[in-house]
Amino acid sequence: MPPLLKVENLKIYFHMPRGYVRAVDEVSLELNEGEIIGVAGESGSGKSTLALGIMRLIMPPGFIEGGNVYFEGNEILHLPEKVFNSEYRWKRIAMVFQGSMNGFTPVYRIRDQIKEVLEVHGYTGDPDQRVNELMKMVNLDPSIADRYPHELSGGQRQRAFIAMALALNPKVLLADEPTTALDVITQTHIINLLKQLKKELNLSILFITHDLALMSMLADRIYVMYAGRIVEHASTENIVKNAKHPYTKLLMESVPDLSKDYVKGIPGSMPDLARLPPGCRFSTRCPFVMDRCRAEEPKLRRVGENDVACWLY
Numbered sequence: 163m164p165p166l167l168k169v170e171n172l173k174i175y176f177h178m179p180r181g182y183v184r185a186v187d188e189v190s191l192e193l194n195e196g197e198i199i200g201v202a203g204e205s206g207s208g209k210s211t212l213a214l215g216i217m218r219l220i221m222p223p224g225f226i227e228g229g230n231v232y233f234e235g236n237e238i239l240h241l242p243e244k245v246f247n248s249e250y251r252w253k254r255i256a257m258v259f260q261g262s263m264n265g266f267t268p269v270y271r272i273r274d275q276i277k278e279v280l281e282v283h284g285y286t287g288d289p290d291q292r293v294n295e296l297m298k299m300v301n302l303d304p305s306i307a308d309r310y311p312h313e314l315s316g317g318q319r320q321r322a323f324i325a326m327a328l329a330l331n332p333k334v335l336l337a338d339e340p341t342t343a344l345d346v347i348t349q350t351h352i353i354n355l356l357k358q359l360k361k362e363l364n365l366s367i368l369f370i371t372h373d374l375a376l377m378s379m380l381a382d383r384i385y386v387m388y389a390g391r392i393v394e395h396a397s398t399e400n401i402v403k404n405a406k407h408p409y410t411k412l413l414m415e416s417v418p419d420l421s422k423d424y425v426k427g428i429p430g431s432m433p434d435l436a437r438l439p440p441g442c443r444f445s446t447r448c449p450f451v452m453d454r455c456r457a458e459e460p461k462l463r464r465v466g467e468n469d470v471a472c473w474l475y
């Protein structure tokens with residue numbers, strides 16, 4: 163069985179006056195049915211661009227420089243836009259965007275906005291019944307759909323947006339920072355909701371966040387992204403307990419710990435993705451940098467149970 167979703171050597175660049183910003187550079191990953199995978203990394207590492215690329219929503223100056231995306235073994239990145247739009251986008255692969263809880267139009271009731279999605283995609287059942295079903299799926303009372311977006315709390319709005327994303331019964335949900343701007347308790351509720359949806363609907367989820375602690379509550383496997391590249395991939399347990407890449411280790415150490423009165427950050431900042439250093443992209447910040455790191459870029463290799471791109475191994 164091919165993986166449900168497979169990304170292969172995907173390259174997404176932005177054509178900027180200062181050069182090509184290599185936001186996603188030869189990224190490969192796989193998502194299996196009923197699985198939750200995480201893509202973690204600091205702000206600007208290319209996570210959102212990766213998800214938007216899979217949904218084929220990259221706008222100029224962005225463009226796909228290369229690579230393939232497969233859904234159940236079928237290539238979908240190069241399908242005619244009309245076919246992708248009618249057969250894949252929202253129907254098989256849906257996305258919850260960063261800040262999407264503010265994505266509802268303020269002047270229409272939630273119910274009408276979800277019904278419009280159903281209508282546009284030619285839903286043939288009873289749309290009101292489907293809206294009620296979707297609201298229950300995300301643990302909201304169906305009557306909440308009759309309210310305007312501003313009458314909902316942030317958490318309720320985020321649930322309603324997830325309901326809208328699930329309207330056409332997709333198999334894959336791309337969730338880009340779905341809990342940012344929510345308080346910690348509400349964040350946990352959304353995480354639990356995603357786990358519940360995985361179980362009840364056999365939904366496969368690609369979850370994106372900079373917050374490794376949050377991700378470890380949810381993901382089966384984690385891909386760590388730095389400056390447009392995957393630098394480590396392993397099971398969540400191995401990332402948490404046995405990270406190998408110096409960047410992953412520092413990212414783990416920068417998770418806030420209530421028993422300490424300080425938060426350890428990662429020194430330095432990410433390189434300009436239009437002017438990448440030669441060799442390893444993390445070499446400018448790595449505490450273990452060697453001469454070879456500044457000259458040659460390491461590729462992902464199996465080290466124990468992790469895939470790591472680092473010359474230390």
Ligand SMILES: Nc1ncnc2c1ncn2[C@@H]1O[C@H](COP(=O)(O)OP(=O)(O)OP(=O)(O)O)[C@@H](O)[C@H]1O
Pocket residue numbers: 176178183185203204205206207208209210211212223224372435
């Ligand atoms: N529309 C755009 N035009 C130009 N550059 C862009 C555009 N969108 C993203 N980029 C660049 O691509 C790189 C990756 O951005 P991206 O938003 O994918 O990162 P991210 O890891 O999702 O970070 P964040 O969590 O802050 O959104 C950044 O250098 C960003 O400046």
